[in-house]
Structures are given as C-alpha cells and as structure tokens.
Amino acid sequence: MSAAPTEAFRVTGGVNKVRFRSDSGFTVMTARIRNAEGEDPDATVIGVMPPLDAGDTFSADVLMEEHREYGYQYRVLNLVLEAQPADLSEAGIAAYLEARVGGVGKVLAGRIAKTFGAATFDILEGDPDRLLQVPGVTASTLHKMTQSWSQQGLERRLLAGLQGLGLSITQAQRAVKHFGEAALERLTADLFTLTEVEGIGFVTADKLWQAQGGALDDPRRLTAAAVYALQQAAQQGGHSYLPRARAEKGVAHYTRVTPAQARLAVDTAVELGRLSDDTPPLLDTEDALHDPSRIYLPPTLRAEKKLASLIRTLIATPPAGDEWTVPKGAAKGLSAEQAGVLNLLEEHRLVVLTGGPGTGKSTTTRAVADLAEKLGLEVGLCAPTGKAARRLGEVTGRTASTIHRLLGYGPAGFRHNHLEPAPYDLLIVDEVSMCGDGLMLSLLAAVAPGARVLLVGDTDQLPPVDAGLPLHALTQTAPTVRLTQVYRQAAENPIIRAAHGLLHGQAPAWGDPRLNLVETEPDVGARRVALLVRDMGGPTQVQVLTPMRKGPLGVEMLNHHLQSLFNPGEGGVRIGDAHARPGDIVVQTKNDYTNEVFNGTVGTVLKADGARLTVDFDGNIVELAGAELFNLQLGYALTVHRAQGSEWPTVLGVLHEAHMPMLSRNLVYTALTRARERFYAVGSATAWQRAASRQREERCTALLDRIRAR
C-alpha cells in the first residue's frame, strides 16, 4: 500500500483473525487487504463492522491512520460483507461452512467442500437440493443450512443496500435492528424514517438526504422537519405543543425553506397524522394577537389528555373507606397551614403541598406518613431521583424509593399501571417540581382505586427537564396547601432568606460568611474557582455548580481545572467527557436501573483498570464498563439542572453575564437552594441582579385548560 493517504479509499479483503469485538460492533481484526496499488497481507483493521469471522471476504472504505502504540492500521468507514470466503481451497471452504452455515459440523463441511469445491456457495444459493447427495446431509440438515444461509444473505444484502443509501455501518445496523427486514424498503421509500431509530435525528438524516442529492423541498423532508421542530421544542424548552407560527418557524430554521413551504410542511404533517392540530375553538373573548393554535406530536397530545382526565377523576372521586380521621394529637407541632394538609386528606384523594425552602414541607410530610400508618394504611414514599428519595427517607424515617422503582420500572416499562395499581392506600411524592407530564401520567395512572396521593414540591424550582409543568396545573386545580411561613432556624439562614428574596426579584445580599460573592472575569474564572475550592477544603467539601456545560465557566472547563489541581496525572479510563482515574469525583448522567444509579448521583472512582471503573456512589459500589462509561462525567462541577433534587453543605455557584441566555430566576433559585449551610458565588453580582429579574419563558402546555374544561 502507498504512504498513508489522508482521505478514505476502497479495498477488498479477507479476514485472517478477529481479535476483539464489543457489543457495539467495534471490532479489531487482522485481514489481508488489497486494492489497485497493492496488497497488505496481514493488516490491522479496526472500526464498527457487521458480525464477521475468519475467512469472510468484504469490500470496505478505509482510512489509514497511525496509532501511537500500534503503528499503521486501517479504520473502517463502511464495510460490506461478500457472500463467500476469501480462501477458496477445500479447507477454506470447509472452515467457512462450519463457521457460518447452521447445521454444518466439521465432518459434513469437509465432505461438502470436497464434493462441490468453489461451486458450493452458488449451489447453496441457487440449487440447494444437490447438497442432499452428500452423505450425512439430510432434509432437516439442508433446511437448517438454507435457512441460515438465506438469513445471512438477507442481512448482508440489507447492510450493503443501506450503506448504498449512504448510511454508515453503525446506522445500517441500527436501522436493521429497528425496522427488521423492511429496513431497506422503508428507508428507500422515505429516508427520513431513519429518525425513528433511537439516537438518529433529523439533522443526521438530512445530511444523508442531501448527500444523496435529495430535493430540499421534498415533502418527506419538510414533514420530517415539522416533526423534528416539535421534538426539539419538547427537549429544549419543555413545550408540549407549539403555536402554529412557531412550528413553521422551526421548520424554516431546520430546513432553510421559505415560510410558504414551512406552512405547507406543517399542513402536510398534520394531514399525514405525523402531527396533530388541537387548536381549541376560538372563543370570542380571545384577543386576536394571542395565537391560540396548538400543534402537537400525537403521543404528547394523547398523554396530556389522559393526564388531565386522571387528575379530574382524582379530584372528583372520594377516597375509599372512612378510616381517615385526624385525632387531636396528630397536628402537634404543626402550624395551622401544615395541619390543613391532614384535614384535606380526609375528604380528598389528591392533595398538593407546596412552599419554598424551610417552610416546613418535610415536617408536614412526616406528620402525614405518621398519621396514615397509625390508621393502618399502606404508605408508599417516592421522589424523581435517588438523591431526593434518600432525603425523603431521612426526613420521614421510612424507606423511600425513586418513582421508577416504586412503579416497578423495567425493560418493558412500568409494571404498575391502571391494570395493576401500586399497592398503597397513600402515595407521597416529594420534589414533584421535577416531574414532567410523562412521569406524572405514569405515576397517577398507577394509583389504586380510592387511594390517596400527596404531591409535595416547590413550584419556584427549575421546571422539569421533560415537557410539561404538571405541578403548576395541579396547584391551580387540586386542593393545595401553600406554606409561606419560613421557620425560625430556617429564617436565620441567609441562604433561605436570599432564596425567598429571589422570588420577589431581589438579588441576594452578599457579605455574610454563609452567603458570599467573589467577582471574577470568565477567562481566569475556572482557575480561580479551583483555587477557591482548595481554600474551602477541597472537592469533597464543596460542590461546584454552573449553568452551562461549554464556555470558559462551563462544567467542562471547571472540571478540567479541578481535576488537574486535585487529581493530576495522565491516562485513566475514558468516560463521557474526560478520563477518570482513582480518586476522581464523577457524576452519573443517565438513570441506570440495573446498578440503581440515577442521573445526578455523584460518586468517587475507587479503581480504574483497562476499560473498567469501580465507583463508590454514596456506599453503592458499582463496576462500570463498555457503554456504561458514557453515562459518567467528571463531577467536580455540575450543571444546575443536574444538581436538582440534591443538596450539599457548601456550594460554590459560578454565575456570570457570559451565562446570559440561561440566566433566569428559577435557575439561580435552584442553584442557591442546593446549599444547606454555605453558598459561595463566583462571577458577577450583575448576573444575579439580571437573573433575579427574569422570569423563565412560559411553557406551551394546555394541561391546566384541559383539567378545567367541562
């Protein structure tokens, strides 16, 4: 082969030996590869490939690269398996038959190879009955052989065809996994169907589409863009629907088409049922300026309607039995407001308890659980995250779990639902501000007939990451107690006072040793933060929070400086955004129900060997490898969103005008209330003033209207 060219080139080859293959399809093999310029008899070839064995032949686009340890090797971009072995000697054919064709053992493979030689594969493909003349090949053996051969042939043709559409081998494999045999036909008919595959979005499909020379105004492209606009609105802004004008703007933004075409795109998507138009009949009182139109993704519309009817039912139906009585002593130590919750639960199945930090929500929750158990009721305690569940358990002195665990979440979804309700007479859910419509629907759908539900949360916290704002709708429709009095020791705490001040648009009054601010410029900020963390006792004593991931004061930059100061060194195991070494602080970024580690849980790396990490998450010691490592990031600094539901004694909050797009009152309120004893702001006081005055953008949700609708 000539010197390493920088761009990809095509080779054909035969597999010598497969050295390694991960479940994601990443393979390391040695192969004989050749092209017009020459042959490399035993090259190292790496990359994501279809399942293959020694003896397979293939054609592939490869890039040559020099690895610092292994020297030259070829990285596969696309690889198509040929339908027969490289080595057409009798032994080669026998080895291939034995390895790849079902029902054929060593002896039989030898006989077939001896009888038919290189013609074996054409016969297997085109005239398989002739194989019956080989002693030992029975009708059932032949059936197994032809089944397996045609299945493999189909998969080979599918992968080759999909790669012909421009898909990478990874995308092709995921498409086959998702669509099965119909993959090629579905994607040939409409390449944008690819967006149904987990992890492949409109932008990727559009790149493939344009690489194929697809027309920019093709209805399939425009329809897919309309659906994508709604998906992005839910993911980025938590919107359950978009007014038509914004949906059209989204389409124009993603496709660069004219407003007229964008309008057509939304109309077409609605006609095809890919989107739903649920615009309510315009009441004459509506002002013409307010755009009442509502464009939904169909599943979101169904969920919102279902949730509204569930809430209406819970509000309208009486609790089962009459055992709920509130004896005199039950309200001991509670304020009249707090005691109100106990009384409301006598008549109502669904009660909501809200209030800011230190207003006595947890105290009230404990009193409700105590009373319910005295009355002999089964009480279920849960919260959206592991950390919040643990805290709920601590303050109520009972076991509490995540909502997912309480509802029996597994690969097939939630075990408890309207068919098999959760077996509790009273469900208490904490930190409900973190529940989107989806999780709230799963939760309320699993409430047993006649059972009661107490939802506890703080409506001023950040809105949920998922779409919808159910807690807000519930506080305006279900019987609600809003605790306002901040208690003595809580009131003395400047953090809690500052949090309540934020709700009235006031920036915190800095200067208290428990509530202080240090100004810094973005470019030197990360380094400054690392030194401050050192002065404050190191990363185990203080949690750093910041609004963003990117930028000079983002999580990535802060973690880089914090890791180099507190755990310097080289190498380590690759995780989501860096390399982790023993002693590093890491954070789980996705719910992992198998290891019972949830998004936002912080842990310490105990061991890092090869491609495995042992992490201690608050006493839950887990071993992580493979894809699980990409659910981890360095955790010296976290985004405020990731910190929701967690609390630390000391928090260092980084906030600067540079974060402007993210700054809102709820964001800084949530950051501040993550600190139990001490909050240290680094950045600029102006940023806090600006944030305090900015309400977050309203979310497009019609849940409240639907609950109220008659």
Ligand SMILES: Nc1ncnc2c1ncn2[C@@H]1O[C@H](COP(=O)(O)OP(=O)(O)OP(=O)(O)O)[C@@H](O)[C@H]1O
């Ligand atoms: N009725 C009350 N009378 C006197 N003190 C109270 C009362 N209710 C709560 N407290 C005290 O106020 C403090 C805050 O109570 P609690 O932790 O229940 O508030 P919270 O709303 O759960 O706060 P956070 O949201 O921060 O968890 C606690 O020290 C608690 O003992």
